[in-house]
Every structure is written in structure tokens, then in C-alpha cells.
Amino acid sequence: MSSETGRTRPYHHGDLRRALIDTALQILQEEQNWEFTLRELARRAGVSHAAPYKHFADKRELLAEVAAVGFRALRQAMEAAAAGHEGEPEELLAVLGETYVAFALESPARFRLMFGPVRDDEPPVPALQSAAGEAFEALRAAGAGSGGGEVDTRTLAAWSLVHGLATLLIDRRIPGAPSDTAGTRALVARIIRASVRAPA
Amino acid sequence: MSSETGRTRPYHHGDLRRALIDTALQILQEEQNWEFTLRELARRAGVSHAAPYKHFADKRELLAEVAAVGFRALRQAMEAAAAGHEGEPEELLAVLGETYVAFALESPARFRLMFGPVRDDEPPVPALQSAAGEAFEALRAAGAGSGGGEVDTRTLAAWSLVHGLATLLIDRRIPGAPSDTAGTRALVARIIRASVRAPA
DNA sequence: ACCTGAACACCGTTCAAGT
DNA sequence: ACCTGAACACCGTTCAAGT
Numbered sequence: 001m002s003s004e005t006g007r008t009r010p011y012h013h014g015d016l017r018r019a020l021i022d023t024a025l026q027i028l029q030e031e032q033n034w035e036f037t038l039r040e041l042a043r044r045a046g047v048s049h050a051a052p053y054k055h056f057a058d059k060r061e062l063l064a065e066v067a068a069v070g071f072r073a074l075r076q077a078m079e080a081a082a083a084g085h086e087g088e089p090e091e092l093l094a095v096l097g098e099t100y101v102a103f104a105l106e107s108p109a110r111f112r113l114m115f116g117p118v119r120d121d122e123p124p125v126p127a128l129q130s131a132a133g134e135a136f137e138a139l140r141a142a143g144a145g146s147g148g149g150e151v152d153t154r155t156l157a158a159w160s161l162v163h164g165l166a167t168l169l170i171d172r173r174i175p176g177a178p179s180d181t182a183g184t185r186a187l188v189a190r191i192i193r194a195s196v197r198a199p200a
Numbered sequence: 201m202s203s204e205t206g207r208t209r210p211y212h213h214g215d216l217r218r219a220l221i222d223t224a225l226q227i228l229q230e231e232q233n234w235e236f237t238l239r240e241l242a243r244r245a246g247v248s249h250a251a252p253y254k255h256f257a258d259k260r261e262l263l264a265e266v267a268a269v270g271f272r273a274l275r276q277a278m279e280a281a282a283a284g285h286e287g288e289p290e291e292l293l294a295v296l297g298e299t300y301v302a303f304a305l306e307s308p309a310r311f312r313l314m315f316g317p318v319r320d321d322e323p324p325v326p327a328l329q330s331a332a333g334e335a336f337e338a339l340r341a342a343g344a345g346s347g348g349g350e351v352d353t354r355t356l357a358a359w360s361l362v363h364g365l366a367t368l369l370i371d372r373r374i375p376g377a378p379s380d381t382a383g384t385r386a387l388v389a390r391i392i393r394a395s396v397r398a399p400a
Numbered sequence: 401a402c403c404t405g406a407a408c409a410c411c412g413t414t415c416a417a418g419t
Numbered sequence: 420a421c422c423t424g425a426a427c428a429c430c431g432t433t434c435a436a437g438t
Contacts, residue, residue, distance in 0.1 A: 016402085033319055038431065048404050050433080055402095059431065117312055117371055119233055133375065156374065157361065157391045164364025165356075171317055174356065175333065187356075195357045195395065216421085238412065248423050250414080255421095259412065 017055040019045050024066045025110065034113035038062070063113060064125035070114040071131035074103050078138040090196050092142045097162040097192045098185075100139070104166035105184065111170065115163075161195055217255040219245050224266045225310065234313035238262070263313060264325035270314040271331035274303050278338040290396050292342045297362040297392045298385075300339070304366035305384065311370065315363075361395055 023045045027036045038059045039049040056062040081099040085092035104111040114132075118124075136159075143155030165188065168174050178184050223245045227236045238259045239249040256262040281299040285292035304311040314332075318324075336359075343355030365388060368374050378384050 033317065037429090039429085049431085050405080051403055053432070112317060115367070115371065115373070117233065120372065132373075136375065153390055153394050156365075156387075157395045160364035160368060160391065161357065161361045161395075162364070163368055164360035164362070164366075166364075167315070167367060168360060168363055171315065172320065173315070173332075174359075175336065190353055191357045191360065194353050195361075237410090239410085249412085250424080251422055253413075 016045070016047065016051065020052055020055065020062065021066055021069060024062070025069065028066070028109040028113060029107055031109050034063075034109040034116065060122060061125055063116070064128040067114045067116070068125070068127040068131040070110050071128070071135045074100070074114075075131070075135040075138050077103050078135070082138070082142065089142070093158055094189075094192050094196045096139055096142050097158060097196070098188060100162040101166045101169070101188045101192075102185070104170055105181075108170040111166065115167075158196070162192065165191060216245070216247065216251065220252055220255065220262065221266055221269060224262070225269065228266070228309040228313060229307055231309050234263075234309040234316065260322060261325055263316070264328040267314045267316070268325070268327040268331040270310050271328070271335045274300070274314070275331070275335040275338050277303050278335070282338070282342065289342070293358055294389075294392050294396045296339055296342050297358060297396070298388060300362040301366045301369070301388045301392075302385070304370055305381075308370040311366065315367075358396065362392065365391060 020041060024036070024041055027041065027044070028034060038052060041062075042049045042052055045051075052059075052062060056065070078096050078099050081095050082092060085095055139159055140152075140155050143152055143158065169177065169184065169188075178187060220241060224236070224241055227241065227244070228234060238252060241262075242249045242252055245251075252259075252262060256265070278296050278299050281295050282292060285295055339359055340352075340355050343352055343358065369377065369384065369388075378387060
């Protein structure tokens with residue numbers, strides 16, 4: 001949605017790096033699976049399948065950069081949702097949780113890519129590390145506010161709850177779960193609001 | 201661990217179907233990634249790469265059968281843990297949750313395979329459907345026991361919590377999380393026990 | 401400086417042919 | 420009845436060569 005698909009070659013001499021990331025995000029919005037092919041991506045971007053290697057070391061690094069863009073979008077969505085809830089900590093945490101799950105449901109493939117398994121034999125991609133860390137900070141700031149480097153129990157419980165709920169929902173793992181958007185939203189609100197009152 | 205690796209060809213005329221599933225589970229225990237190759241599996245089982253196609257329609261079906269075995273193991277682990285906690289519903293739910301997370305940490309690749317994304321354009325594999333459903337039943341029986349076909353809020357919240365916690369832990373997504381087994385176990389116990397007291 | 405085309409070592413899957 | 424070997428259409432990645 002952020003670049004025109006009508007023109008045959010909108011760039012080709014412009015910023016291919018950015019174009020590849022944009023095209024990848026478009027594919028993620030269309031498909032439910034994040035495992036698209038590097039060659040398909042190059043095809044859709046209008047370049048040869050070898051061209052991406054001039055901008056990314058390998059497919060993994062490209063996917064990591066796309067995931068980083070996703071984490072920045074998640075952080076922005078949470079910060080926007082947090083505006084106007086400074087005084088009520090429990091309500092803030094609930095709203096952030098609903099935003100988190102809504103973000104996953106809105107674009108499941110993007111969410112899956114962002115939280116795709118990271119093998120520890122692979123070198124970390126700095127952009128992804130920092131973007132993910134900052135998104136997490138937005139959640140933690142709403143938690144009990146312990147301030148230190150360690151995660152407090154309440155924040156981690158809230159994060160686990162919304163992450164698990166999002167994952168189970170987009171993977172259709174919950175038997176009898178509503179299939180429509182409104183019903184799903186209501187279910188999410190019910191679960192989050194029932195849990196947010198828990199003692200830390 | 202369930203079949204001998206020392207002998208060069210322990211089957212080849214026996215039950216190749218079972219041998220392939222066993223070998224797959226062995227690979228899952230060794231690796232942290234569940235995306236092993238069908239050709240590698242055949243190689244390790246001592247057969248040609250075309251042999252599996254006499255027992256499974258395709259790779260997806262093989263993986264689904266392996267996942268089904270995993271769900272049966274999860275259900276057994278939960279039922280074993282549930283023994284002796286009939287009278288105390290909150291303690292029972294906490295113990296089941298700890299068992300769930302421990303199961304994931306024990307064999308991350310197996311857990312990832314079990315909960316790998318299911319595309320809805322793919323035909324469902326009956327064995328996987330029922331095995332997953334029965335594992336979920338073990339959890340639900342410990343919940344508020346609404347009995348009906350719909351999942352009650354408390355059970356779903358508990359499931360989401362432990363599923364999210366397990367996922368974030370095995371993917372190393374939690375900054376500052378303990379890296380040793382004892383520390384992780386303590387963290388899990390703390391989070392679950394703090395949340396299980398929540399109102400439904 | 402950036403991109404292409406051919407090439408390499410792999411995949412999943414199919415199928416005729418072997419025992 | 421069960422398995423093999425060659426084959427097909429793909430991958431990710433590399434690299435000399437083109438502009």
C-alpha cells in the first residue's frame with residue numbers, strides 16, 4: 001500500500017533496498033505465510049534474483065530488516081494507544097494488550113515473521129535487536145515500573161498472556177473461537193480485562 | 201532414544217512408517233529448528249529419498265503425524281502431573297501450566313513443530329486434529345469446568361499465558377531472562393502462580 | 401556503483417523400473 | 420508390496436560479466 005504496483009518498474013535505479021522491504025511487507029499482507037521466496041520477492045520488485053545480494057548479506061538479513069520495520073510499527077501502535085491513559089495503570093496495560101493482539105490479527109504473516117524462531121548459531125541483526133527492544137520497552141513502561149534491567153513479574157505475565165493469545169488466535173488453535181472480527185475482539189477484551197486485575 | 205542408531209539398517213523391511221516418525225523425533229531433539237529436510241530424514245533412516253512417499257502423501261502429512269505424537273506426549277505429561285491434585289483447582293491449573301512450559305523447554309523444536317503455522321488452504325490431518333484436541337481437553341478439564349463446547353475465559357487465559365511464556369522463552373525473546381534451567385523454572389513458577397489467582 | 405545470466409549444490413515430488 | 424534411481428521444477432547463493 002506504500003508503493004505503486006501499477007507501474008512496471010517504479011525504481012530500478014532508485015532505492016532497491018527500500019523497495020525490497022516494501023515489497024516484502026506487501027507480500028506479507030497478502031499471504032498468511034511468511035515463508036515467501038527470495039526469488040519471488042525479486043520477481044515482484046522487477047529485478048533479477050541476484051540483485052538483492054547487493055543490499056543484504058543473505059535472505060535471513062533481509063527478513064530481519066523486514067521484521068525490524070514490523071517492530072517499529074508495533075511500537076508506534078502501542079504508543080498511540082497509550083496516549084491518554086497515563087493515570088490509570090491497569091487500564092493502560094489492558095489497552096496495550098488489546099493493541100498487541102489487534103496488531104497480530106491485522107497482519108498474521110508479519111507477526112509470525114517478527115517472532116519467527118531465531119537460531120542462536122546465527123549472528124544477530126542489530127536493527128532487529130534494537131527495534132524489538134524498543135517495542136518491548138513500550139510495554140514495560142506500562143507495567144509495574146520496576147525500572148531496572150530485569151523484567152518484573154506483572155509485565156512478563158501480561159506480555160505472555162497477549163503473546164500467547166495472539167499466537168493461538170492467528171494459528172486457529174482455539175476450538176470454538178469466533179471467526180468474525182467483532183467476536184474475536186470481544187473475546188480478547190474479556191480475557192485481558194479478567195487477567196489484568198491479577199495481583200503481581 | 202526409542203530406536204537404536206548403532207545398527208546400520210535397523211528396519212528397511214520392518215515398519216518404515218514408524219521408523220521415519222521416530223527418526224524425525226530424534227532430529228527434533230538434537231536440533232533447535234524443526235525445519236529438517238525430508239531427504240535428510242530419509243538418509244538418516246537409511247532409505248532412498250523417495251521411500252517416504254510410500255507411507256505419507258507428502259512432507260506436510262509426515263510432519264503432522266510427528267506433531268500428533270508430540271501432542272499425545274504433552275497430554276500424557278499433563279495427566280501425570282494432574283494426578284493427586286483433584287481437590288485443589290488453582291494448584292492443579294498451576295501445575296498443568298508448569299508442565300506445559302517445561303514440555304516446551306525440554307524439546308523446543310518439537311514444540312515449534314506442534315504449533316507450527318497451519319495454513320487454511322491445506323487439508324487437515326485427522327490424527328493431528330484429535331491429538332491436539334485431546335491435549336487441550338486435559339487443560340480444559342482443570343479450568344472452571346464450564347462443560348460446554350465453548351472455552352471459558354479462565355481456561356483460555358491460563359492457556360494463553362503458558363503458551364506465550366513458553367514461546368517467548370524458547371525463542372529467547374525475554375531480555376534478562378535467566379539462561380539456566382533452575383532460574384527459568386523459578387521464573388515460570390513465579391509468573392504462573394501470580395496469575396492463577398486472577399478472577400475469571 | 402549497481403545489476404544480469406549462467407552456474408552450483410541443494411530441495412520436494414513424481415515415476416518408471418527393479419526385487 | 421515396498422523400495423530405488425533418474426528426472427523435473429524449483430530454491431538460496433556465488434560470480435564473472437555487463438552497463
